[in-house]
Amino acid sequence: MLLNADDFRERARGNLPRGLFEYIDRGTEDERALTSLRSSLDAITLRPSVLTGHDRRNLQSRLWGRTIAAPLVVAPTALAGLVSFDGETKLARAAAAVGIPFCVSTQSVTTIETIRRGAPDATLWFQLYVWRDRSLTADLLKRVAACGCDVLVVTADTPVAPNREYNLRNGFSIPFSATAGNLVDMALHPRWLLGVMARYLLTEGIPTYGHYPPAFRGAITRPSVAEAVRLEHRLNWDDVGALRNAWKGKLVIKGILHAEDAQIAADIGADGVVVSAHGGRNLDCLPPPAACLREISDAVGSRLTVLADSGVRRGTDVLKYLALGAQAVQLGRLPLWGLAAGGEKGAVAVLRMIIREMDTAMGFLGAERVEALRLAEGSAPLPAGGSHRSMAPEARIF
């Protein structure tokens, strides 16, 4: 029975080749950030109001004037299409099934056009890694806009390639290269080999980053060929300002952990920020978002939509980020584990599970609507080693 995030994670571990599972699951270097994400959320408590007389909770939320069924977003995750055949389209459909947006990664296997065709009702956002050749990046954004995406999420927290030693050891790389080690790994996972890899090989060939222009696809590890689509690690605020002027929809900057950076984002006309530690996958000594979120939402919450992500494994983790000032919370690994465990149905099941957990916890807290959580006063997590007060009762405001 798959009842919680750990159950889905273990099923994913069983279904996926080890290299792919570790690519999704693990952190970076000594993986201290994964521990600190968990402990930062565990250290927060939520204090209930009792006898509020509520019957049902309403998790509906609004982002930029649009209603979503719960304050959740399926986060951009590169190569989700390797987890399940056509995995990004399945994630888009799963998100649509529960009424929340899905953010497509620049580095998805499936293109935004194909995802749009497969999930016509989905609310699609797009996450941008800027390529060195800005005209190619501009062409990509035209395609994104043509697919009805009106939220662009620019990832700002990956200025260099992360140091993930386990991927060097387990041979996981893109384009997928068949080493002796990962051939054995794949052979030991026939369900994935036949259900995912063989299906790609029979239809589209070796899976790789679908958005890359055809001339660069399949050759992205060859520096001489790939310079134009190398990620622009020298990105600066002027570049993002230029994107702001060029992009007509909402512009969100992902990977903010400092109120000053959030202020600059507001000054250049961004519409939102994602307070994120990139799921503990980039720099291993980042502070957890829970330690920075209140400060950032106090600084810019009136000017920007503040989102958060990293480390969510329970519905209560979502409520904690909301209580600290987030207006919605992104889920990265959880939907991927669902996808690995049971394809589209598995992704839907994971999302429903988190929504159910949120609903149950809101019932205990005496909170009828998610807005009430955001108005919580006195919440104070916990930077390193600090004590914290309990979350003030959101429902006290009634």
Ligand SMILES: Cc1cc2nc3c(=O)[nH]c(=O)nc-3n(C[C@H](O)[C@H](O)[C@H](O)COP(=O)(O)O)c2cc1C
């Ligand atoms: C397998 C994987 C791939 C990811 N790829 C991207 C990406 O392409 N762009 C991006 O901005 N963030 C990427 N992220 C980070 C997520 O968007 C998100 O910030 C993070 O996963 C949240 O933490 P969680 O996994 O604990 O929920 C990726 C995360 C995972 C797990």
